[in-house]
Amino acid sequence: MKTIKDFNFQGKKALVRVDFNVPLDADFNVTDTTRLKAAKPTIIKILEDGGSAVLMSHLGRPKGVDAQFSLKHIVKTASEILGVEVKFVPATVGAEAEAAVAALEPGEVLLLENLRFFAEETKGDLAFSEQLSKLGDVYVNDAFGTAHRAHASTTIVAQFFQDKLAGFVIEAELVNADKVLKGGVKPVTAIMGGAKVSDKILIIEKLLDVADNIIIGGGMSYTFAKAEGGSIGNSLCQNDLLDYVLELEAKAKAKGVKLIFPIDNLLGDAFSNDANTQVVLRGQIPDGWEGFDIGPQTIELFSKIIKESKTVIWNGPMGVSEIPLYATGTIEVAKAVKEATEGGAFSLIGGGDSAAAINNLGFGDDVSYVSTGGGALLEYMEGKELPGIAALRA
Ligand code: 3PG
Ligand code: MG
Numbered sequence: 001m002k003t004i005k006d007f008n009f010q011g012k013k014a015l016v017r018v019d020f021n022v023p024l025d026a027d028f029n030v031t032d033t034t035r036l037k038a039a040k041p042t043i044i045k046i047l048e049d050g051g052s053a054v055l056m057s058h059l060g061r062p063k064g065v066d067a068q069f070s071l072k073h074i075v076k077t078a079s080e081i082l083g084v085e086v087k088f089v090p091a092t093v094g095a096e097a098e099a100a101v102a103a104l105e106p107g108e109v110l111l112l113e114n115l116r117f118f119a120e121e122t123k124g125d126l127a128f129s130e131q132l133s134k135l136g137d138v139y140v141n142d143a144f145g146t147a148h149r150a151h152a153s154t155t156i157v158a159q160f161f162q163d164k165l166a167g168f169v170i171e172a173e174l175v176n177a178d179k180v181l182k183g184g185v186k187p188v189t190a191i192m193g194g195a196k197v198s199d200k201i202l203i204i205e206k207l208l209d210v211a212d213n214i215i216i217g218g219g220m221s222y223t224f225a226k227a228e229g230g231s232i233g234n235s236l237c238q239n240d241l242l243d244y245v246l247e248l249e250a251k252a253k254a255k256g257v258k259l260i261f262p263i264d265n266l267l268g269d270a271f272s273n274d275a276n277t278q279v280v281l282r283g284q285i286p287d288g289w290e291g292f293d294i295g296p297q298t299i300e301l302f303s304k305i306i307k308e309s310k311t312v313i314w315n316g317p318m319g320v321s322e323i324p325l326y327a328t329g330t331i332e333v334a335k336a337v338k339e340a341t342e343g344g345a346f347s348l349i350g351g352g353d354s355a356a357a358i359n360n361l362g363f364g365d366d367v368s369y370v371s372t373g374g375g376a377l378l379e380y381m382e383g384k385e386l387p388g389i390a391a392l393r394a
Helices: 034-048 071-082 095-102 119-123 126-133 156-160 168-181 201-207 221-227 239-255 296-307 328-342 352-360 375-381 387-393
Strands: 013-017 052-056 086-088 109-111 138-141 164-166 188-192 213-216 258-260 264-268 277-281 290-294 311-315 346-349
Touching: 013 034, 034 052, 034 071, 034 168, 071 086, 071 109, 119 126, 126 156, 138 156, 138 387, 156 387, 164 387, 168 311, 168 346, 168 375, 168 387, 188 201, 188 296, 201 239, 201 375, 213 296, 221 239, 239 258, 258 296, 264 296, 290 296, 290 328, 296 328, 311 328, 311 352, 328 346, 328 352, 346 352
Parallel strands: 013 052, 013 138, 052 109, 086 109, 138 164, 188 213, 188 311, 213 258, 311 346
Antiparallel strands: 264 277, 264 290
């Protein structure tokens, strides 16, 4: 795979696939700028070489043209973060987009309208990809967060270019994921959370070969508790996986990997911030109650293991972290990961909710690497080939 490092963009117009799929609040303010900041080095390298950058991205999952999902909403924030004016054209392909590209001078940045206003994008349509390819002399893919999608702009468009290059984000994501996958400094601890066991099965199976400890928190932990014969009240459970999780526990034991479960849970009687709560031991949840977070003894145990680790990967919250009442476990795990890093550990934060927790606490710069990918990072770590990356190699 060629990266932009050794390429000179002087006089070139680079068509750059970025992942500017960022969260917006009700007033269309960007609430997490991680992906914008991440794209900066690639864009600046192109401009400093004397090239210009034509940025293309999706935002959300619109069904056709929908002003709510216009990339115009992020132009101001993107300009501030990049430190250069981002010009915007309200077109994705066709005459208007081509004219805006033609008018672009070296050192300038143009952002196209949302790729997903066209169904052809997600279908990976060849004709649409060819139209996109007219908007640059060189293709750069730096949208790691979307590299698991075989879409027009992430994959199919690459075949129309002689020069197809990975940007700095894609390069860094692979290097950092490989630091864990190819065996990190021991002890290696993986912290797995989130609602569903099924989302994490493949990655846990991979991690059994490289981790010393796998901490299981979040909604997925109740399936294990029930499989072991515990009572879980109304907590989340994937009943079809009860046998599987016991097999997984046996497999871990055979490989000498410690699976570490909560000792206690914080229960609530409602999915709301003013619910009644109580703490009980794992597997002792009364009827009518639901586990929404890890409890205080668990926080102590998980924090100790994390702080004693030299390599940490974290993917998924410990509880319903979007509700403050149930966010303590996730926050305390974030603090432990930060402390481990300060003590010399390498820490990789998988995208999505765990990245949001780290960033909301202002710890983004205190961990080793915050991934810009949710699904893409998981698929890469599961050992799947990401189509967006394969297309750069072809
Ligand atoms: C993401 O945020 O997961 C990426 O930007 C990809 O978006 P998607 O899941 O809608 O394809
Ligand atoms: Mg996604």
